[in-house]
Amino acid sequence: MIKDGQLTKEFNRKMTCITCPTGCQLEVRSGADGELEITGFQCRRGQEYARNEVLNPRRVLTTTVKIKGGALPLLPVRTAAAIPKGLLAKAMSVLANIEVEAPVHTGDVILADLLDTGIDLIASRDMDRASQVG
Numbered sequence: 297m298i299k300d301g302q303l304t305k306e307f308n309r310k311m312t313c314i315t316c317p318t319g320c321q322l323e324v325r326s327g328a329d330g331e332l333e334i335t336g337f338q339c340r341r342g343q344e345y346a347r348n349e350v351l352n353p354r355r356v357l358t359t360t361v362k363i364k365g366g367a368l369p370l371l372p373v374r375t376a377a378a379i380p381k382g383l384l385a386k387a388m389s390v391l392a393n394i395e396v397e398a399p400v401h402t403g404d405v406i407l408a409d410l411l412d413t414g415i416d417l418i419a420s421r422d423m424d425r426a427s428q429v430g
């Protein structure tokens with residue numbers, strides 16, 4: 297349990313590391329001194345994953361936005377890096393009101409500095425104008 301940004305003594309959480317296909321089963325406990333105790337990892341990346349999942353969980357947001365004049369009505373987009381998990385719902389409501397104009401190329405910045413995270417939302421694929429298809 298995290299209270300006021302501090303881990304309380306009874307904190308104990310199990311999770312699967314998704315950093316690589318091995319899928320190690322991790323356990324995170326808070327010790328008497330408030331320090332995290334992480335077990336079950338086979339490498340340092342898993343240890344870091346568990347720490348981040350508890351203290352600062354982040355996710356890459358993948359979704360679609362409306363596109364005007366495109367070959368398809370929706371453009372797949374993603375954040376260029378993971379953003380705080382707590383911002384995902386707010387980001388989705390912002391993106392619901394966005395409409396871009398075709399053509400768009402993979403990697404084009406659709407929305408810079410999403411929710412002041414310093415991370416851009418970028419196009420995940422090319423999208424020609426409807427008249428340019430075929």
Ligand code: SF4
Binds near residue numbers: 315317318336339343
């Ligand atoms: S702890 Fe290391 S080996 Fe295990 S799943 Fe995570 S990244 Fe892979």
